[in-house]
Amino acid sequence: DVRFNKILGLEPGGFSHLHHLRSLLLNDNHLKALQSGVFRGLRRLKYLHVNEIHHIEPEVFSHMPRLERLYLHNNRLKNIPSGSFAGMPRLRKLRLDSNALICDCSLLWMVRMLAAHDEMSVAATCYEPESVTGTSLAAMTEKDFKCRESILPDNGGDHPEFETEPEDVTVNFGEDAMFTCVATGEPAPEIVWLRDSAEIPVETTRYEILNNGTLMVHDADETDIGVFESQVAKLDQRLMRFDCVANGKPKPHISWFFNGERILLSDRMSIHHNGSIVIEYVEETDAGSYTFKPSFDTYPKNLTVPIGENAEFLCSARGVPKPVLSWYRDTLPLLPGDNVEISDDHRRLTILDVSDDDDAIYHCRAENTEGYVEKSGILKIVPPRIVLKPEDTDAYKETTVQMPCEVEAEPPAAIEWRKDGARITVENRFRITIIGSLIINNVSITDTGRYECTVFNDYGRDTASVFLTVKDRxxxxxxxxxxxxxxxxxxxxxxxxxxxxxxxxxxxxxxxxxxxxxxxxxxxxxxxxxxxxxxxxxxxxxxxxxxxxxxxxxxxxxxxxxxxxxxxxxxxxxxxxxxxxxxxxSLDCSDMCFHSRYRTIDGSCNNFAHPTWGSSLSGFRRILFPIYENGFSQPVGWNKDRKYNGYKLPASRLVSNTVITTTDISEDVKITHMAMQWGQWLDHDLDHxxxxxxxxxxxxxxxxxxxxxxxxxxxxxxxxxxxxxxxxxxxxxxxxxxxxxxxxxxxxxxxxxxxxxxxxLTSFIDASQVYGFEKAVAEDLRDLTNDNGLLRVGATFPGRKPLLPTTGLNGMDCRRNLDESTRSCFVAGDIRANEQIGLVAFHTIWMREHNRVALKLKSINPFWDGDKVYQEARKVLGAEIQFITYTQWLPIILGPEGKQLLGEYKEYNPNINPSVSNVFATAALRFGHSMINPILHRYDENFETIPEGHLQLRYAFFSPWRLVDEGGVDPLIRGMFTTPAKLKTPTQNLNSELTEKLFYSTHAVALDLAAINIQRSRDHGIPPYNKFRQFCNMSEVKNFDDLAGEISEKSVRDKLKELYGSVDNIDVWVGGILEDQVEGGKVGPLFRCLLLEQFARLRDGDRFWYENPSVFEAEQLRQIKETSLARILCDNGDNIDTIGENVFLLPEVQDGMVSCDDLPSIDFRYWADCENCEEETVRAKRRARRDLADAEQEQDLARLATLENTQQDLSLTVQMLKKRIEYLEENCKMDTADTFKFQ
Known part of the structure; x- marks a missing residue:
């Protein structure tokens, strides 16, 4: 899909390597012609859409045996070469409508083709000749064409016809111009060329008529500007054609005169739709004067010119007889002289060294015997003007003074302020606003004086002055x-x-x-x-x-x-x-031994130049300037009677009821409910x-x-x-x-x-929901009873792995009531861990994953202390979440085009601020609310419903005890990777469990998640939907019908109009959630844009991004890329042994489910360290080995790959055994007789 680009041309063979391409969409580009061979090699192509085409070459679509659909509508085609659709046995749908097709004898072949292929659906309408205008080509027969009939009883033969007519040409100075004209007839016709109605002399060297009738104009210059016409005639009988082109709105009517009398049309005389008159079978009585009133080819344009520069107006006209041009200033004739030049046969008017006196209307008049026409251009000389001048002002010490100087100028004027004649520089206390006002902060007595504002551009200048008196009080x-x-x-x-x-x-x-x-x-x-x-x-x-x-x-x-x-x-x-x-x-980032290796818990010092970027307890980043009702703090809607763009803002609850909530639920056919849960998990890592x-x-x-x-x-x-x-x-x-x-x-x-x-929270993807966002929380979550770098765990039940730790006696109480459960809340790195039972399951899985990784690292490196184990395991978990998010989850959300726009990681960029934007946290990342099902499914190891049944969403909130009493984490996890997510459709956005029954139990008024989202965006001063459309370079919308490209459902647009009144009032979350999803993705174009903006920053602005070469060694990075969410769930579930390879996709859209044993996992032997060696020495040796390997020839690498891997595995195993034996020797008291050494 390469639509909506600016492709100008396609080279033959450009697609020849795309043998499996099925669909090619080229519409909304700037293609003018298609050459033969352009689509060579696309033997499997089924669908092809193109437009903007003027001309196609024969056989351009040949050798495409599987093409079923060819759309050539909305182009500028007039003729289709014979045989263009040969070699396309499966072609079933052909669209040629909205083209100016000339249905003459050159298209007879196509009528015959359609008659022989009645199974083909064709849309094509004739534009010319007039006798068949509007007729469907598919409905025509050979009888409708009068081809190759004798038109002269004496001589016979065919009357001459234009096969290719000349088109407008624009060339650079000194280049050759070519006008193509091809005519057919029997006998062969003669082609005559005219310029501005006068026959071109062929004896001149700059004009050349080729054998096929083409006119070449060599070394073109301004004297060649004009209208070139071609006439075609048989040798014995002439066919005459005179062109007349006129533009206007409404389109002008053209009349022709012969010897002063209006021409009446007949069988021999016809006027084409473009105004040209054609006379067939010319007779002696046709000799005479054919005339029409003048019309302009080029006419004066309005000009704005600086004083002292030159102004130039151009004017050219056509007519029969050739019109005479003259110029007028206002109502008086203009003659050369003083600062006025008229040249190029009166087609060019130049005003030299313009002044204020030259500000006037200049008329160009074209006149011949049939009348005259005029066109005008305005010459403006406008100096800048100060429209709001400052007045003398009194101010008090240590206050702020603002002195206005608002200017009207085109082009914009420069603004300069002076005090007592000295120019003011913008620094410290002095500031000049965008409209020219001077602001002085913390004024003092010394600021008393005369201030002068000067505005100037190329057209002139203006000044204004004010006296400022500073008083002490x-x-x-x-x-x-x-x-x-x-x-x-x-x-x-x-x-x-x-x-x-x-x-x-x-x-x-x-x-x-x-x-x-x-x-x-x-x-x-x-x-x-x-x-x-x-x-x-x-x-x-x-x-x-x-x-x-x-x-x-x-x-x-x-x-x-x-x-x-x-x-x-x-x-x-x-x-x-x-x-x-x-x-x-200011923060202290001087401990380079730590900061160069590991993240801080609070995210500070990630960027040494900007240590608070992305850190916890810091402000959100703004993409657009916020909109508050009083300009700086009150949310829009604070004053309920205030109107925006002529309308009051609708209540958030009313918007939710009208266009957001739904009781109808459709299932997604591709993705699982796990995709929703990962979105919430990721959100709790990024923002709160x-x-x-x-x-x-x-x-x-x-x-x-x-x-x-x-x-x-x-x-x-x-x-x-x-x-x-x-x-x-x-x-x-x-x-x-x-x-x-x-x-x-x-x-x-x-x-x-x-x-x-x-x-x-920290803005980075750093597993802060596992470890916390500040040091006190992180320390509280650690198991400091040993030196293994583990996280604290809670109760362990038979057949299950440890649960999260729980709150102490003084902690918060999560009980709904004593009848349900007396169990306490769980504790994790994010305070919202208990909010939803699926979220509790995820926190449990990732707590276990940390401890699993920590134990692996400790077993390989027993000499590591607990802090190092903890930090290294934390680094691995952060990398796992980054890898899963960008390679497995984001492509599903953004779609193929979004993935391509995000691109691949290149390098760390310290100039990128990774902080989470306010609109990302408040609107864009909340797209996942449209994927939430009203029921959480729970399955046992046989994928049968557990005895407690599935769980309605309303009962899933604040019920962590269900994880203990109703089967543990496995039933919920199995339900997530086998159950479809909710499908978002134009009329099915948030299920009613979220808008009507959220926290409903024992609560006077159940909450409404959609209304909360809308109210929160107003609380945060988030600009409306249309402002972010402009930021994302989406099409401009001025009314609700303009939204049809993104919100296709008309009933939804009508409801939005009823609610908001103006498209400029739509809340950003509402507009974004209602958009149709992009192809292959789960968000609309606006949210895709905002997600791309943030996720690119989270990757490129993070010094500890897992692909940064300084974070992991090459061997370790390859192991990180072996991980998957499926593998992590297998490793940390209680008894999960069968799973989908990609848990975000339904099993039926991939290769079903696989055994956990078949999934790749991280080999932690590549983290083996040397207890007594300097770390830099080890790294240097590894770099040396890599450099040596890179220098080897490719064939040597292929031959040694298997042997090298085997040797490396053995070496690592031996190294690990050495370390374990040394560790045992140092810590165990053994008799000398029993002591042994490894040989």
Whole structure:
């Protein structure tokens, strides 16, 4: 599929190596012709689509015995060469419609072919001659063609016809121009060429008429510009043709005159659709003057020219008789002189050294005996103009001043500011905005003076000046700092305390599922400190604003700015006391012994130049500038009456009910439910927006008990007549926390920055959901009772492997009620581990995988300490997840074209920021919600349903006890790799278990996942769908019908129009999830674009990417590439022995299921280390061996490969035995008589 490209031509034989190609789509390119041999070798090709074609050569489609469908519609074909479709026995569908086919005798062969192949479906409509215009070629017979009939009783013969007519030609100066004209007839006709209605003199050396009638114009220059016409005649009888081409909207009507009288059409005289008149069987009485009014070939264009430059207008016209050209300025005739030149037979007007006086309308008039026509061009000389000038301004010390200087200019003008005559450089406190305003931060008394704004471009300049007076005074807000900070700290800490108490100290025996949901997402202590600092800072500023406004006696009409009421020193005090500057401290990446080998737990120091890129507890990355209602912090929709593009935004719940939720479920025919589960697993490795530290307003109102918008509460409005929710006006929703230095708190750092949310996790694919994102969590998960580098494990039941560890006595309680289970929650690297039972199974599998790898490494290297074993095993697990994601999962999601766009890994690029983008976390990666089935299937070792049955999704949330009491991890894993995922269709997006019954049990209002996704994108200030279409270079859409290319279902587009009113209002997650999936993929084009943008950064911007040569040795990397998710499930399940080789694909679309013993696995002998050798020496020796091997000849490598592998395996085995014996000798007390040494 190479559609929608800019292919200009195809070389013969270009596809000859693609012997198995079945379908070739070439439409929407710029192909003009197809040469014979272009499709040579495509013997298995079934389908071929092309367009933009003017000409095809004979036999271009020959030798394609399997071609069944050939689409040549919407081209510019007029003639089809005889025999073009020969040698195509299986051709069944041929489209030639929407071509200007000339159905004359040259197409008689095709009518005969169609009559002999009645099984062929053909779409072709005649355009000429007029007698058959609109007739289907398939309906015509030989009788409809009058070919080779005698037209002269005396002489006989055929009247002359054009077989190939000349076409417009554009050439460079000095090149040859060729006009092709081929005519047929009996006897052979004569071809005569004319230029601008006058016969070309053949005696000139620059014009040459070839034997076949082709006209060559040698060394073309501007004097050759014009209209060339060909006339054809028999030797004894002439056929005359005069061309007349006119353009316009609507298309103009053309009339011809003979000796001053309008010509009446007859059998001998006809006017073609292009305006040309043809006279057949010329008689003496036809001699005379044939005329038509002038028409323009080239006419003046509007010009904008700098003062002092030259302006040039061109004009050329045709007509019979040849028209005379003249020029006018406005209404007066224009003659050469002064700065006016008229040349090239009046076809060129040049205005020299233009000035303001030359700003006028210039007319070109073409006139002959039949009348005249005029065309005009406007010459504009427009200097730049300042439309918003600054005025004299007073300001106070340490505030910020903005002086406007808005300019209108075309082309854009440069802007320069000066103070007291000295040019101002943009640095430190001085900044010039994109519209030209000068901003001075932290003004001082020395900034008093005269400021001048100058704008200039090639057309001129303009200036404006202003006097700035800086005064010294105390700002009103400074007096309220202490009391406001004290009250803000008290409010925030009390709200946090109440929230923690209600979540973790709830003594009720029946826990609300909403509380469980909050528990799994509530920030731990370090994360709370980051969010708490920003909240205290913002709350303090709000209180100072309230105090200041209460004490003011006047009302300001200007936008509120905290720097107008607070000095920079007091802003700094608030920041220090709130803790808002603590997280911006520089990181220490100096321990190169560690940082060069291993990742930090929190992701810092991956990039030495930018150590916080991708680290935990840092802000998300923005692809597009966020959209907040007040410009920097309030989500869109905060003011319910505000209109966007003329319409109010629909409630998130209303959008979910109308276009997202479905009760109809279709099964995917290709992928398994495992593909969905891997998406959630991967998401929990990459991002977790830090929730608010409080579930109450700062005034103490529980967000569950209010429908008002009061930070941090942002409830989801329930529409009237909601089919489920009738007893509440809203669904509670809490905003995520902001990072210090964004939103309101950005005033501390010198410029107002939009609110940015915090990613708790590292952005890298580093198995942080296994190990945690901070040191305290990682240490808590480790088994430090031994030196084996293991992770802690929980209970082990008969016939099963260890489970995850559980929370202690003081940990959170996951019980729904005592009747269900008394078991505790599990503990893993991600706080959301218990959220869904399938996720618990995955956490268990990968905890076991770490311990399996660690034990393997320890057995090979018994002298390694626990830290090294832990770090090396952690490095292997991260590589396994990276490899599985990019080679096994992403190709299924992105499709073949997406995989090609992602490309292969080349090298680490330290200039790429790998941090997760806000839209990726909030919208794009949430595509997986459309793949979730309403039932989790569970199978035993015989692939029969377990006694407890399958599990409805509503019962899968916060029920980790089911992993213990209902069969362990195996039944869930088997269900994932044998059960189809939910198929996303235009009208089946999220199943109703997610929108109507999410956490429904014991919860007053069940949540709605789709509405949460929409509300979250508004909370985060994510720009709408159409903005990201522009970022992804998708087609421009102005109305809802323009979306048909991506959202094909008209009923869905109609619902979107009813909801949003404007295409510019569609939420990005809604637009992305409703798009049709790309071919071979599971996302639409927008989400594919956003996923590609992020996954390329995660790979290329990660110094520890598994393919980076500095991470693994070559032998180790080859072993990493042997892994698969199927192998890991086999190794770590309780008793999984049969599995699909690719667990993301249904068994029936691959070679069924295979034994686990047949799957390749990692050979950890390549991690064998030397206890007493310097590591660099070992590496040097290995590099030397590789260099030596690379120098060998290819035939030597092939001959020695088997022997070398055998020797290497034996050497590794012997080395391992040596180490084990040495280890035993050092640690065991043996009698001398019993001591033995390895010989």
């Amino acid at each position: 105390k700002l009103p807000g400074d007096a309220y700092v202490n009391i406001a900070l004290t009250q803000a700290t008290r409010d925030i800490d009390q709200a946090i305390s109440r929230t923690v108490d209600s979540i973790f100290n709830n003594k009720s025996t029946k826990v609300d599922l909403n509380d469980l949901y909050r528990i799994t997402r509530f920030p731990n202590a370090p994360a709370r400190e980051v969010a708490r600092a920003a909240e205290i800072y913002e709350r303090t500023l709000d209180k100072i604003k309230d105090y200041t406004n209460a004490g003011m006696t006047i009302t300001s009409v200007e936008p509120f700015n905290y720097q107008h009421i607070l000095s920079n020193q007091h802003l700094e005090v608030i920041a220090q006391l709130s803790g808002c500057v603590a997280h911006r401290e 927006a830090l929730p608010s530290v409080s579930s109450e307003t700062w005034d103490g109102v529980d967000c569950k008990k209010t429908c008002a918008y009061a930070a941090p509460c942002f409830p989801i409005e329930v529409p009237e007549n909601d089919t489920r929710i009738t007893n509440r006006r809203c669904i509670d929703f809490i905003r995520t926390s902001a990072v210090c230095g964004s939103g309101v708190t950005s005033v501390l750092f010198g410029a107002m920055q939009p609110r940015e949310q915090i990613n708790q």
